[in-house]
Amino acid sequence: MTGVPETESVSLDLLREKMAEFAKERDWDRFHSPRNLLLALVGEVGELSEIFQWKGEVPKGLPDWKEEEKVHLGEELSDVLLYLVRLSDICGIDLGKAALRKVDLNAIKYPVTKHQCQTTTTTTNNNDGKQSS
Numbered sequence: 001m002t003g004v005p006e007t008e009s010v011s012l013d014l015l016r017e018k019m020a021e022f023a024k025e026r027d028w029d030r031f032h033s034p035r036n037l038l039l040a041l042v043g044e045v046g047e048l049s050e051i052f053q054w055k056g057e058v059p060k061g062l063p064d065w066k067e068e069e070k071v072h073l074g075e076e077l078s079d080v081l082l083y084l085v086r087l088s089d090i091c092g093i094d095l096g097k098a099a100l101r102k103v104d105l106n107a108i109k110y111p112v113t114k115h116q117c118q119t120t121t122t123t124t125n126n127n128d129g130k131q132s133s
């Protein structure tokens, strides 16, 4: 259905093209304004949050979740990603490049030597750089 072989990785560029095509075919470009897309994105983040709502903390890998719950989670994560990709495109932002640049900036802001977790002591580093015991 996507035209992408199962074994191939999916790029942000492919998703950007698919969303552009999807909107064009339906004459929905006029609805895909920055503000509309942002609101749609926030709505989908809400739907994603609902999946985790009231569940308490859940273990990584979601071992106790039913297959259909995981499929639903994948759908909501995808909606968030797709609107984010589309919003970036409409705003003229190369999301992949911007994100890579941000990763570099994060590494400068949080150098490993200063923020590595100390496993031998009871002191822990929060990811905001502040320490707590």
Ligand SMILES: Nc1ccn([C@H]2C[C@H](O)[C@@H](COP(=O)(O)OP(=O)(O)OP(=O)(O)O)O2)c(=O)n1
Binding pocket: 022, 028, 031, 047, 078, 079, 082, 083
């Ligand atoms: N104007 C629109 C409407 C939808 N979509 C695409 C992007 C999302 O991936 C998905 C969102 O579709 P829905 O608004 O139907 O939302 P859900 O799929 O979450 O359905 P529901 O809200 O019924 O759970 O469709 C889009 O690009 N532009």
